[in-house]
Amino acid sequence: AQSVSQHNHHVILSEAASLELGCNYSYGGTVNLFWYVQYPGQHLQLLLKYFSGDPLVKGIKGFEAEFIKSKFSFNLRKPSVQWSDTAEYFCAVRDVGTGGFKTIFGAGTRLFVKA
Amino acid sequence: EAQVTQNPRYLITVTGKKLTVTCSQNMNHEYMSWYRQDPGLGLRQIYYSMNVEVTDKGDVPEGYKVSRKEKRNFPLILESPSPNQTSLYFCASSMTTGPLHFGNGTRLTVT
Numbered sequence: 012a013q014s015v016s017q018h019n020h021h022v023i024l025s026e027a028a029s030l031e032l033g034c035n036y037s038y039g040g041t042v043n044l045f046w047y048v049q050y051p052g053q054h055l056q057l058l059l060k061y062f063s064g065d066p067l068v069k070g071i072k073g074f075e076a077e078f079i080k081s082k083f084s085f086n087l088r089k090p091s092v093q094w095s096d097t098a099e100y101f102c103a104v105r106d107v108g109t110g111g112f113k114t115i116f117g118a119g120t121r122l123f124v125k126a
Numbered sequence: 127e128a129q130v131t132q133n134p135r136y137l138i139t140v141t142g143k144k145l146t147v148t149c150s151q152n153m154n155h156e157y158m159s160w161y162r163q164d165p166g167l168g169l170r171q172i173y174y175s176m177n178v179e180v181t182d183k184g185d186v187p188e189g190y191k192v193s194r195k196e197k198r199n200f201p202l203i204l205e206s207p208s209p210n211q212t213s214l215y216f217c218a219s220s221m222t223t224g225p226l227h228f229g230n231g232t233r234l235t236v237t
Contacts, residue, residue, distance in 0.1 A: 017168075045226075055169075055228045060225050062223075113184075116170075
């Protein structure tokens with residue numbers, strides 16, 4: 012069965028620190044990859060997505076992610092976090108082989124940024 | 127404004143009392159899906175629909191029903207709710223090749 016693993020469940024950083032959140036998936040076919048963010052009390056919003064092409068993807072709010080096919084990874088990065096980045100982050104994988112309809116989420120990483 | 131609308135936002139009910147959570151999208155998306163979010167488990171897919179009258183089970187469908195009679199609506203039905211269905215529920219929609227757009231969520235408590 013397909014699965015998505017996020018390496019860290021909780022991360023605490025000080026403002027201006029660099030961020031990297033790990034994401035690995037188990038499916039070997041063609042996939043679309045996503046990172047979503049959920050701010051406290053809100054619904055999930057898209058941060059960035061990868062479908063094809065340049066494996067380094069830039070998203071909103073200074074976030075970027077790198078797709079490494081050989082490692083089945085799609086890690087999220089930000090050079091300098093802000094207090095407003097405090098949120099929960101979800102990696103998601105859509106199996107394009109099943110018609111592009113099944114999207115599986117990781118368990119999420121809670122990020123807390125200290126001011 | 128493009129959006130996915132869920133109602134109600136909060137619902138407290140008792141075991142066995144049938145309930146429906148509504149979901150509507152105004153983006154003409156083919157694909158709609160229901161997820162439940164539980165601490166430490168992320169989002170788990172309950173049911174999804176690829177188009178009108180086409181639905182399929184996700185990873186945790188037990189105890190839930192759905193219908194897709196119109197393209198814009200995808201209600202989630204709990205025929206006999208139980209306490210283990212206490213959770214935060216999200217409806218989402220997308221074009222077949224696009225990212226998911228989420229509703230604001232429904233926090234359900236079953237006592």
